Amino acid sequence: MIQGRDQGTRFRLGDTTVTIGRGTTNSVQLHDTEVSREHAELSLRGDKIVLRDLGSSNGTFVNGRQVREYELASGDQVQLGRSLLLYTGMKEDHVEDLADKINIVARNAEDDGSRIVHSMHQSEGSEILAPPADETASPWLARARSNLQIMYRTALAVSHTLDIDQLLARIMDMIFEWVDADRGCIMLKDPETGQLVPKVRRHRRGVQTDERITISKTILDYVVDGSEGVLTSNARDDDRFDAAKSILQLAVREAICVPMQGRYDVVGAIYIDTALTPHRILQQGSANKFTQEHLKLMIAIAHQAALAVEDTSYYKAMVQAERLAAVGQTIASLSHHIKNILQGVRGGSYLIELGMKDHAKAVTDGTVDVEAAQKAVTTMRKGWNIVEKNQERISALVLDMLTFSKEREPVPEPSDLNEVTGDVIELMKTRAKEVGVELGWEPARAMPTLMFDPEAMHRAILNVVTNAIDACQECDEKLVTVATVYDSKERMARVRVADSGTGIEKDDLERIFSVFVSRKGGRGTGLGLPVSQKILQEHGGQIRVESQAGQGSCFTLEFPATTPHNGSSADHFDEIRGSTNIEHLPADHVPADQGHTSAGTP
């Protein structure tokens, strides 16, 4: 939707018929009073989308023309009431493959021996329109050349900005450069109200700037409604406006007012004027300063400006639509995950409630049915474990959301990668045991103290280890091995997380770091890996994945090893290894022969 109250909204068309209208039962509901309750419908015919008017009061328009039924093409604009929709279609099926028809060949291969005989920088393009030094042609040709140059420069100027205010200011500056006007302004049509709203105002140097520019509404309406530019030297003399009797009795002025005609509609108007004092009339020997040629030029400039304004507006609407779609997807994904967590909490709570009732029954009348009481406690414990697990899930979700959303810089501090990874192992031990996964831990024999954000790195490793454990759950062999490695040659620190789980299909490998893409169904948020990757990237590192479906996966989290001393890569680590001064090594580093510990049993 590129114009109207629902601007920015994006509707995805499927293979079912989509009804459009003001009524709530429509697949696409438009909040537009000029749209009928059941206005139009879109249906798939073959591989084309067909738009059909359903007998609406105000009609259905495609690219400005009223239609009853129309086969849409990508880029078509559909106007329903005040709402304007842009249809972006499906990919063309029959795009000609030109690879075989156009050859780009290396020099000395099959080329035709062409060579460059002259070259010109792109910026020199407008010089083609400049009159040659020995110009003796007619004044008409000289003016035509000059006008062409103006249009060329206008086209260049409007193509270099996506900010409408900046664009209009540039247009106004150029008009003042080429036309000897005293004052000028550009007005744009408000998409909601249809009223012209002033956007830019300019004065020639020396002209009093606090003077209000007064423009006759009758003239503006004539220009905008009729899409016609006007040149007025004295409005009282112009028969076309006499009937309206609303032409303001202005001083003797010449004015040009032109519509900004876009592709399908007038988007605004440009107005310039000049005061003609008797002294000036005498000076220039004419009562006219603006000519029809000025009018033509202004119409052409306004058209170029309108196209640029339209493009900029549509681009903004498209960006807004993309943004809304992303927000929608985010909310839908998070809602889904929170819903699953809430479901778990409800299940756990219900078990606790059930256990409490049973326990109460087991201890009534002063007697205790020990067996029943124990059973009730088991039920309560089961329920509590589920509640607790879901508390952890919501806490992890919140942390992931915060990490992903924050434009944060890591806070590096001297940290021990073995210690941080060991904390993750400790944390995941119980969970691994619960699901029967053997969690192996192989810390690097000698890991220097490195500069990194320990909290963020903990989160990154935790997400990957959690995924590895989950991947093993439905497998016969349930083994996850976590190892840290310091690569002194490449000066990289690495954490390797290998699992014997389900593995990842080749086609899925590219998507695993995409936000909200989860292979865990309802259990996954689709945030874990993107968050881990973001953290590693913030540390100048990356996550590498090797995986084979049915064989398991190996995730390597790696980042440049930077030492606390000089901020550069671990230059001094070689010194540490070469000396007996090992106090820089982590206090709890594990010797090689004791390097493998196992947490959790199958």
Next chain:
Amino acid sequence: MSRVLIVDESAESREILRTLLAYRGAVTLEAVQPDQAVVMTELLRPDLILFDADCDHSSSGAPTESLQAAANRNGTPIVILGTVRGREKRPTSDQIVSKPYHYGPLIRKIEDLLGAA
């Protein structure tokens, strides 16, 4: 003794339902994927199927339809937990329970269906 087939990929959800149904004296069968559930429905002929719609990862809803067809052939009622893709194709006899649901009403619904079966 009634037999209820739980189709849910979440071990936690299966555990909750298993515990609750055991309280009601029902025997539970468990499947993680819809295709697995289709086979179990044909072979084991449960009295009721509890199907979590999240198990169906397809965009077409075909796995759900297969399970519905298998259940229909056996006259087994299905309670679907969550939202089903391709909803318009769904047989009207299915019981839909939107998420997040409360377990009390769900268990009562299951008891009603088992009583009617």
